[in-house]
Amino acid sequence: xxxxNHPKIVDWPPQPGGTNVRAESPQAELxxxxxxxxxxxxVDQSVPLSGEYKRNPFTYDVLTKDRVFTKRLATEFSKHxxxxxxxxxxxxxxx
Numbered sequence: 319x320x321x322x323n324h325p326k327i328v329d330w331p332p333q334p335g336g337t338n339v340r341a342e343s344p345q346a347e348l349x350x351x352x353x354x355x356x357x358x359x360x361v362d363q364s365v366p367l368s369g370e371y372k373r374n375p376f377t378y379d380v381l382t383k384d385r386v387f388t389k390r391l392a393t394e395f396s397k398h399x400x401x402x403x404x405x406x407x408x409x410x411x412x413x
Contacts, residue, residue, distance in 0.1 A: 334377070
């Protein structure tokens with residue numbers, strides 16, 4: 319099942335955050351390159367990501383409904399750093 323449609327994902331796509339208030343926010347998933355998946359920072363039901371759009375950093379929290387799923391998702395996401403947020407949503411997971 320694609321991540322974006324998975325019943326254990328709270329909401330897809332995650333919204334950009336961070337302290338970069340002057341930068342233009344990305345309007346589409348395909349505009350954001352995920353530069354890092356913070357596997358060691360997974361807490362409860364959130365997968366923290368760092369991304370970049372027009373050379374500006376943004377952060378994302380992918381919220382889930384299950385702790386075990388969250389850890390497995392973070393591990394899977396970590397294999398795809400350097401790809402777009404859209405591709406993360408299109409990943410097929412069977413857990």
